[in-house]
Amino acid sequence: MTTSANGNNTYRPDAIIVGAGIAGMQSALDLADQGLQVLLVERESSIGGHMIALAKVFPTLDCASCITAPKMSASAHHDNIRIMVNTEVQAIRTVRGTHHVKLLRKATYVNFDKCIGCRLCEYACDSEYPDPFEAGLGARRAIAVPFTNAIPQKAVLNPELCTTCGSCARVCPTDAIEYDQQSEVVEIETDAVVVASGFALNSLNIKPQYNALQSKNIISALTMERLLAPHGPYGRVLRPSDGKIPSSVAFVQCAGSRDVSIGVPYCSRVCCMYAIKQAMLLSGALPIADITIYYMDIRAFGKGYEQFYQNAKAMGINFVRGKVARIDPIEDGDLNLHVETTEDAENILQEHHHDLVVLAQGMVPEWNPSLSTPVAVASDGFVATPMLTAPTSTTANGIFVAGVASGPKDIVDTIAEAGAAAMQVSQYLYQKRAAQEHVAGPVLVG
């Protein structure tokens, strides 16, 4: 499935998809189902992207992993899809319509061909570090399968924390541990590329007046997703600093976007809705807790979203209009929020006391392709999509974009756009090959 491309120079996929989140997987499946050969490249150790880590999705409150996991297995088991995890795109060079994609295959110190995912190495390992999949709340061993439903189910060794004690190699039934494995660079040719590299969140501390570094109880929305997920780090919602059950949770919206002073003027488009969703889930998980959302405008623009917002209000979730100006850590790990309640006539300056604060950080691009590929980015840093009538086209011929790589959007829009990108790729390949046959014809005759 993820065999090395080395020594297999004949492998030439029809399309390479950069990023195996929900957008990349959807594009890959839509192309593969048309009989095209697809290479799905992922930087992390598992496919699935951010979505596999989410608790539930808005506005239906469907279980996120129940939607993502089947897509992950479908991609992994598809005859026409090949997956490379722990792989980064280093550069794309386009020569006469052929894209030469240079890939860095990072060493995992585990031979994936031999590893059977039995996890004996993980159980034997003594070295632990904060689990990135659980937003640092749980622990992961230095050698481990990334998370329960990761695909591929292969152990990966973290060289930063490995003490090379040899325990894992001793217990491995298939001798898959290779301490001397090296990263390698491979170059693969293809006709089309889809950039589906997704997003990162900007720093929790991007607004210094929120003092996020001074309190463990000022958390990211993705951390809240893990707290809410049924298979999350604690199995219930506890606040990180002391494990207390929160009694008053605040959501601070626009904490990393729509803010020129931090260089992110655009709206991240999903924060209003996920805050409402998390607030609803919290009122189920913590029935007596007060939940407040501090917002500037509620942007409930999608199908069924406004109803979702109205339902949240009816459930008793507090909505306070006003941008939180400052968050001060106070005694017992609690937090004081300074806000002007802009809809009130009197007593507009308020200090609100909460014991857990979720910051709606801004979405920023995960990858800047303009540094090493022909794809240009727009002034906001996301991939530029200059053609209004072909929103998945980039500035480079034969390279397309899907999902958040071209700008913040929710899962619904991401999946629709991934399908559109796949359609554009297959159309592009069809036309390209038809033209080649047309050109080749007379040459053969002549």
Added chain:
Amino acid sequence: MAHTIDVEMMEKIKKHGAGGKLDVSACFNCGNCTAVCPLAEDSAGFPRRVIRMAQLGMEKELLAQEDLWRCYACGECTKTCPRQADPMQFMAAARSYAISRYDPTGLSGLMYRSPTFNILVFLILSGFFSVLLLWHQGQRSLASNGGLFSGYGSTQLFRFIPGEWVHSIGIALFIVVGLALVFGFFSMTARVMGKKNQAGERRPFPVSALIPSIYSAIMDALNHGRFRQCGEDEALEAKPLLQRAWFVHGAIMWGFLAMMLATTLDYLLKPIGSPVPPWYPMRIMGLLGGLVCLYGLSIAISRRISAKETPYDKSSFGDWFFLLLLTFTVITGLVTLVVVYMPHPTTFGYITFMSHIVLAMDLIVLLPLTKFAHVVYRTLALVLHQWAKAPAPETAAALATHP
């Protein structure tokens, strides 16, 4: 409540901003500015609501906000504004707009908006005062006077320009300026006191609280009590005391008051033009005041020149004009103080002396029309605000009987 809307007001206020670059229309009313402000209280006037009034064209309400003058421009709001709408500069522009609207002549508005007009007025006034001062000189023959350059000390200076003449013109100016300020003073007082709250009620303004309000406002103006709370963020706190904004402003103000006092006492206690030794108390007070004031001015000017940090990075022409006028007045005054004790009078000395008198007269006569007007309006705003906060007599009585 009916509101009269001035749809042009926002554009007019923008013209009072520095370099016409004030983009306050970008404000989407999130309330960050008010919540981050170290001085904001639960009153209507702090940045967001005033910006909203400007956006909606509610001129009557905006001009009734004494809170405009309770902002000391620490710049916290501007540094953290999500839209970079620059609320701090808006507050400054709104203050300048308010001065132009309190002033019945409309001249201050022209002065603020047009640097050319400002300079023209300055030149015409300076020329006028120069001619007025030299009038006597022209009428007297230099020979009978012993010439410009005979004799020593201030006696000679006042033979050049007679002291009585300077003082008469000065007093006349004070009367003219006083009258102009009285208009502005009553205009602002009437608007602020006429302001109604959401329920349509005026604030109490009990007569008994007037004197204490004046006292506390003047004390606050003198010791910069509120100004000290302004901008208490770490960046500003980290600055040594001598460089904090309130201290720099205080130095300018205390130095200026010392010079004013020295001049007044000189006028009242000493025969005009009589020579005194350098250690004469009023001379020492004037000298020290001048140096302290110059210290403040030099920091204020150098920060505006380097323009690296908020709030010094955007200065309007009005800011510069007032600062420079004051600086040159102080410098020429200090030089004159030295010149008086020179063994031989020089042309330079006479020119400095005359420049000092002309600049000081400009400063006074332009007081109601320039940024200098803040000494009146800011103090008045502090008084009115204190006064409005005092409980109504019946409430006070109730509080006294039921503590």
